[in-house]
Amino acid sequence: MDTLTAPLTNNESIRHEFPLFQKHPELVYLDSAATALKPKAVIDAVSGYYETLSTNVGRGLYPLAEATTEQVEAARARVARFIGAQGSEIIFTRGTTESINLLASSLAPSLRKGDNIVVTEMEHHSNFLPWQRLAAERGLEFRILPIGKEGGIERESLEKIIDHRTALLSVSAVSNVLGTRNDIEMITDTVKKIRSAIIVVVDAAQMVGHEAISVSQLGADYIAFSGHKMFGPTGVGILWGRQSLLESLPPYQLGGGMVIDACAELPQYKPVPYRFEAGTPDIASILGLGAAIDFIEGLGIDAIRAHEIDITRIALEKLHAAFGEEITVYGPTDADNRGGLISFTLAGVHPHDIAQTLGEENICVRAGEHCAAPLHRALKIPATARASFSVYTTGEDIDRLILGLERAKKTFTK
Amino acid sequence: MSTESPYQDRILDHYRNPRNFKSLKTCSHHGEAKNPTCGDRLSFEISVKKGLISDIGFQGEGCAISQASASLLTEYVRGKTASHALALAPGEVMGLLGISLSPTRMKCALLSLETLKMALKKQKM
Numbered sequence: 001m002d003t004l005t006a007p008l009t010n011n012e013s014i015r016h017e018f019p020l021f022q023k024h025p026e027l028v029y030l031d032s033a034a035t036a037l038k039p040k041a042v043i044d045a046v047s048g049y050y051e052t053l054s055t056n057v058g059r060g061l062y063p064l065a066e067a068t069t070e071q072v073e074a075a076r077a078r079v080a081r082f083i084g085a086q087g088s089e090i091i092f093t094r095g096t097t098e099s100i101n102l103l104a105s106s107l108a109p110s111l112r113k114g115d116n117i118v119v120t121e122m123e124h125h126s127n128f129l130p131w132q133r134l135a136a137e138r139g140l141e142f143r144i145l146p147i148g149k150e151g152g153i154e155r156e157s158l159e160k161i162i163d164h165r166t167a168l169l170s171v172s173a174v175s176n177v178l179g180t181r182n183d184i185e186m187i188t189d190t191v192k193k194i195r196s197a198i199i200v201v202v203d204a205a206q207m208v209g210h211e212a213i214s215v216s217q218l219g220a221d222y223i224a225f226s227g228h229k230m231f232g233p234t235g236v237g238i239l240w241g242r243q244s245l246l247e248s249l250p251p252y253q254l255g256g257g258m259v260i261d262a263c264a265e266l267p268q269y270k271p272v273p274y275r276f277e278a279g280t281p282d283i284a285s286i287l288g289l290g291a292a293i294d295f296i297e298g299l300g301i302d303a304i305r306a307h308e309i310d311i312t313r314i315a316l317e318k319l320h321a322a323f324g325e326e327i328t329v330y331g332p333t334d335a336d337n338r339g340g341l342i343s344f345t346l347a348g349v350h351p352h353d354i355a356q357t358l359g360e361e362n363i364c365v366r367a368g369e370h371c372a373a374p375l376h377r378a379l380k381i382p383a384t385a386r387a388s389f390s391v392y393t394t395g396e397d398i399d400r401l402i403l404g405l406e407r408a409k410k411t412f413t414k
Numbered sequence: 415m416s417t418e419s420p421y422q423d424r425i426l427d428h429y430r431n432p433r434n435f436k437s438l439k440t441c442s443h444h445g446e447a448k449n450p451t452c453g454d455r456l457s458f459e460i461s462v463k464k465g466l467i468s469d470i471g472f473q474g475e476g477c478a479i480s481q482a483s484a485s486l487l488t489e490y491v492r493g494k495t496a497s498h499a500l501a502l503a504p505g506e507v508m509g510l511l512g513i514s515l516s517p518t519r520m521k522c523a524l525l526s527l528e529t530l531k532m533a534l535k536k537q538k539m
Binding site: 351352357367373376381411 | 419420421426429430450451452453454455475476477478479519522
């Protein structure tokens with residue numbers, strides 16, 4: 001395993017674990033913030049479930065069904081350990097989006113007219129729209145915290161916007177556009193000093209799998225993230241909540257697997273987390289997520305973070321060196337303060353034209369608003385191009401990006 | 415996997431040197447449209463006399479496809495009847511561009527037609 005503990009220097013061996021590179025050897029995949037590629041071990045866990053177990057969870061009394069239940073619970077325990085939580089605090093959802101929608105829906109009855117909900121300008125639509133609608137439906141004020149210098153969140157502006165009627169603050173751990181790593185400890189500390197009952201929700205979709213996370217250290221009340229951005233399959237995500245809070249939360253969807261008794265006038269719900277998991281979950285993806293965590297732990301989360309910092313620093317340096325004044329990079333200037341992604345604009349070339357031109361050379365970047373329209377309005381730009389990195393990103397990938405951008409510049413500059 | 419590049423010389427020429435990129439001194443019709451997800455923006459000014467498009471100008475900003483499409487479209491409809499322009503189908507605009515595009519980029523290519531029709535359907539305020 002020790003060849004994998006230094007991801008940057010042993011990059012080729014890591015790339016061998018991702019079958020997509022065998023199918024597309026020329027691929028320069030710089031869209032890991034949209035979804036990470038899947039290692040063979042994860043793909044095997046998914047197909048292995050269908051080939052060797054294939055049974056439903058939590059119901060059957062025969063050995064195969066019991067084995068499925070056992071494996072799903074083992075995956076839950078692995079997720080819990082990975083983020084420093086209890087298994088009973090881990091709710092399996094379809095992804096970050098469903099986790100946040102679940103929360104917004106289940107918190108609704110506890111909110112009162114005149115309360116306010118605070119989100120930030122940098123939120124992804126999935127951490128913006130559910131709260132905006134909840135506020136509108138419950139007669140709450142919806143407040144948007146402006147971002148500060150270098151796309152960060154400042155204590156002073158938090159203190160200005162949070163007050164004694166604030167019911168909830170929801171914030172991303174790492175911005176999917178700016179790359180800003182928000183200081184969640186500072187944020188929860190500041191907010192809870194103003195009013196301890198304020199619920200702090202963290203959208204950790206761009207954080208988990210990229211750097212170490214400990215829920216107790218962050219101090220938040222709920223954390224949402226997706227499996228597919230951390231090498232896991234699509235279709236599975238996590239909502240973590242403090243046990244005591246989850247216990248006071250009404251269920252989201254009703255159906256099979258979440259009640260003890262449904263005959264009485266009032267159904268008796270199962271304890272957390274099961275009362276939030278109505279219906280058959282995406283079992284294969286849950287087992288795949290377990291394998292993804294094994295993969296991450298095999299590499300070492302700190303080694304992954306170190307590699308992403310390296311690649312981000314190299315990319316920032318090379319982009320500035322190649323394009324000087326013509327390139328605008330958004331977010332923090334220092335690689336240590338950002339996640340492994342860079343959003344930018346290039347003078348004279350529209351981001352869509354950048355993405356398409358690069359695409360012609362099998363270089364995958366994202367262009368547009370990245371589901372963060374409010375942020376792009378605040379920055380007063382229509383769109384950005386985004387390159388995002390992971391363990392399999394190499395220095396050569398960055399060189400190909402630079403060459404591709406130079407070609408795009410030549411093609412479009414008037 | 416990769417198809418022919420949409421950035422043919424003709425498209426790039428219309429992007430770099432857009433035809434009819436101007437504001438009209440007087441116009442009978444005006445329309446603006448945006449593609450909010452990518453920030454393409456177009457504004458058309460049209461002068462219709464006796465049912466004929468006697469002059470047309472556009473302004474805007476955005477990707478090469480959206481701007482070249484507007485340039486090609488204004489060239490095409492100038493001198494034709496307003497009803498002919500209103501009856502144009504998306505396929506005909508794609509024919510003017512002479513390239514094939516993915517569904518996502520199709521929105522960029524067809525913003526010009528949307529703006530043109532919007533302008534022709536309403537009188538200038």
